[in-house]
Amino acid sequence: TCYTAVDGGDEPCYMQWLIGPNDNQKLRAMYREGMLQLRADEMLLEGAFTRPAFRGKGVMAEAMAHIAEKGRDAGARWVITFVKEDNIASLKGCQKAGFEPYMLKYTQWQFFKSTSRFEVLPAGRV
DSSP, rough: EEEEOEEEEEEEEEEEEOGGGGGGHHHHHHHHTOOOOOOOTEEEEEEEEOOGGGGGTHHHHHHHHHHHHHHTTTTTTTTEEEOTOHHHHHHHHHHHTTOOOEEEEEEEEEETEEEEEEEOOOOOOO
């Protein structure tokens, strides 16, 4: 499901997909081996986009927190999102939304094909 945040005049300013385990086959088709298969108590936030006019105004963090709550309402215990480590603005937005780092995703490209592996961070390494 794609959620959209709008401003007071109903102008779209942010969008992001909330994906549940029922969509694992779609995730696999889209990412092949490059994405986790979601467990029954997990959901994924993916494809975040903030329109340029609304960047730097805290929209991402606010909207992302509300969308994550939709995951909880749907029965998810965990909502996961992945952000590149050099995307400081998005990392800050995720932190403001209540997300904490717990896993690293390593992606390797060879001959136009990517493979990914995931590593859970040791407790206390945040």
